[in-house]
Amino acid sequence: MTTPVVVCGRSGRMAGLIADAVSREPDLHLTARLSTRPQPAADALAALADLDRDRPPVVVDFTAREATAALLVQARTVPCSLVIGTSGLGESETALLEEAGRHRAIVTAANFSVALLAVAGFVRDLSGRTDDSWDAGVLDIHFTGKRDRPSATARLLAAQWRTARTRRRGRPETGEEGAEEAPDIAAFRIGNAVSEHRILAAGPGEHVEVVHRVADRTAFLPGILQSVRFAAGAPPGLYSLEDVACERLPAALGP
Template identity: 35%
Template sequence: MRVGVAGCAGRMGQMLLKTLAAVPGVLVVGGSERRGSPALGMDLGALAGTEPFGITVGDDASVLFENADVVIDFTNPSATAQHAGYAARTGAAHVIGTTGLDSEQVAAVTRAAQRAPIVLAANMSLGVNLLEQVVEQVARILDTEWDVEIVEMHHRHKVDAPSGTALILGEAAARGRGVALRRVAKRSRDGQVGPRVKGEIGFAALRGGDVVGDHTVLFAADGERVEITHKASSREIFARGAVKAVLWAAGKPPGLYSMKDVLGFSVAKPAAD
């Protein structure tokens, strides 16, 4: 299987190169970075901390989609939306781990998925995807007397907030309650904000140090509180999940897929009476 890595010099990109190099039957055929990146021209093996690949970093991601069966993409929202167009043109599978996409960029990815298999996932770890399912189930069981708050912390270099994973967890809680997140989300609080609105789903984003990613969903009622937490101590968990997505996506028909499709699990809704 031929695999390309867009954003290969980033933290996740380097981890992916190292992980992919050890997977039998996978051949890394290219890596790309933004124009002006100091990584341009470097051998991919130097980024992965392995033996030389004999392939250097380029600045044209379209070449990856022309030469690869699957391209994995941890870049930025505008680049990812453009890359989805390359996937649509070539039919190559596109595995997206980029977070912070706005509605127009998601729409561009969705359109591209009509012509290529695309896996879009804010978080590719098994634990977080399990957490998403648990949160949906708990939210379905508990009524709006239980307040929902989502707290996340990441390293000081993260540029989007709340994290994509926090928003996915918010969507899960909203699904469990049968509401649209956009109608009940409270992104931040500052100053004289008044009492908490019943039924809202709150978010708090913390940034500092080298934290890979911590997420806690709190269900708080009078006299008791339930907290469900996932803590990532290494980016390797995301790389392992991403490789699962790469192996799964190759040869799939066009469509927009999630990690639940890749991992093959979901929480079933209760049967109607």
């Protein structure tokens, strides 16, 4: 039996890529497109309530902050799982995610590149192994039209450095003390390239630089499709791409 999938957005670049990718997967079935516009197209649904409730779908959303918030409100009463990749979510949207995650399986990530998991792990490891003479910074480059700056990916990479550093020092990971450990982030919105993130770290006599560059949005598709399959069978909860890659479910559900 195939997994029903609904893709939010009718004209966005990511929405089109995701819909095409889902259509090519034999174990997935694109059942609908969900429009985020006030007047949806004739071949798109206007609300989750219009879906067939006999087979709860996985709803994939890479739209905009306001549309994602509206989707999460709708998901309170409509059975479904969610994969959320919308950038620039704020505190109110995070609260909606946490609320929905108590009743739905939700995979959410700042970046759905599986390769970025290795980059983030390296940054965390480097921070944990170096002493206080080392400092780090993040360079965040995106296309001109990207709304949020710094990007969620840049903040994620900075958080990896901060978390490992504060753990090594035995300090809290949140609050003012933890914030002191966060690397600076420099953000640029120029040209039409998809994204580039650089981690620069330096200590006495040595310098380390790691670059993650996305030249085509198709780089995100393997992580998205893997997340769809994961969300379809996962119990309620908020999951990261790392959870998906490791097939990590709540311990209480293990043997």
